[in-house]
Amino acid sequence: xxxxxxxxxxxxxxxxxxxDGREVLKGINLHIGHGEKHAIMGENGSGKSTLGLAxxxxxxxxxxxxxxxxxxxxxxxxxxxxxxxLGMFMTMQNPVEIEGLRYGKFLTESRKALSSEFNIINFQKxxxxxxxxxxxxxxxxxxxxxxxxxxxxxxKSEMLQLSLLQPKFAIFDEIDSxxxxxxxxxxxxxxxxxxxxxxxxxLITHYxxxxxxxxxDFVHVLLDGKIVKTGNYELAEEIEKFxxxxxx
Numbered sequence: 001x002x003x004x005x006x007x008x009x010x011x012x013x014x015x016x017x018x019x020d021g022r023e024v025l026k027g028i029n030l031h032i033g034h035g036e037k038h039a040i041m042g043e044n045g046s047g048k049s050t051l052g053l054a055x056x057x058x059x060x061x062x063x064x065x066x067x068x069x070x071x072x073x074x075x076x077x078x079x080x081x082x083x084x085x086l087g088m089f090m091t092m093q094n095p096v097e098i099e100g101l102r103y104g105k106f107l108t109e110s111r112k113a114l115s116s117e118f119n120i121i122n123f124q125k126x127x128x129x130x131x132x133x134x135x136x137x138x139x140x141x142x143x144x145x146x147x148x149x150x151x152x153x154x155x156k157s158e159m160l161q162l163s164l165l166q167p168k169f170a171i172f173d174e175i176d177s178x179x180x181x182x183x184x185x186x187x188x189x190x191x192x193x194x195x196x197x198x199x200x201x202x203l204i205t206h207y208x209x210x211x212x213x214x215x216x217d218f219v220h221v222l223l224d225g226k227i228v229k230t231g232n233y234e235l236a237e238e239i240e241k242f243x244x245x246x247x248x
Contacts, residue, residue: 010031010032011032012028012055012069013066014028015067018061019061026225028222028227035198037200037216038216038219039205040204041220043206046223046224051222052204053173056088057078070088071168081113084114088171089171090170091155091170095146095155096146097147100144101145102141103140107127107141107161107164130160131160133160133190155178155179155187159187162190162194171204175210185213188213216232218232221239228247228248
């Protein structure tokens with residue numbers, strides 16, 4: 001498949017998504033340009049995580065209408081691994097534990113699958129150097145993926161994956177949940193370090209606090225499966241002050 005440059009890194013057109021036979025997203029239109037940080041805010045059950053998982057290609061989330069374009073081409077027929085190879089990445093709201101799969105092995109094989117030029121010795125050194133940037137201990141690399149880690153440590157683990165895999169586009173699904181103040185600042189710093197003019201990201205959150213550190217270019221409010229308002233960071237401040245009732 002041939003890919004070409006477009007100013008729109010990600011474009012979502014009239015997206016309708018069903019989960020277990022129930023329509024959750026009801027016509028989402030959104031585009032994210034290169035170098036842009038977008039935030040999706042909304043109440044519980046509004047469809048925020050569904051949007052992220054549909055973009056990432058989770059098979060449970062059935063797209064019944066509309067399209068998702070990445071760098072100008074539809075990705076509807078691509079599975080999760082194919083989208084990852086194109087440069088898409090998603091941190092999970094509740095990172096899963098994978099017993100029996102060593103975390104260091106998982107990171108190594110993931111990087112190897114995405115890189116045409118892979119040197120295992122250089123990568124292992126990079127992996128050990130970077131783990132300390134996320135306040136994780138080196139022994140985590142020899143443990144099963146996320147097994148026995150706290151909620152905050154699991155989020156740091158996901159951000160370490162982001163740092164090592166260096167995707168083009170990242171979806172952060174409630175990356176701020178379960179974090180103390182110091183961990184939130186650390187992870188926000190890593191998101192800002194990840195971003196440059198050739199990358200894009202979508203932050204999914206309930207609250208303003210992560211957006212205080214990762215200032216979004218655009219904020220979208222998602223209610224009952226539809227984007228009801230779009231603005232800048234001031235919209236997040238408005239929601240923090242007045243809640244979502246004024247937008248219904």
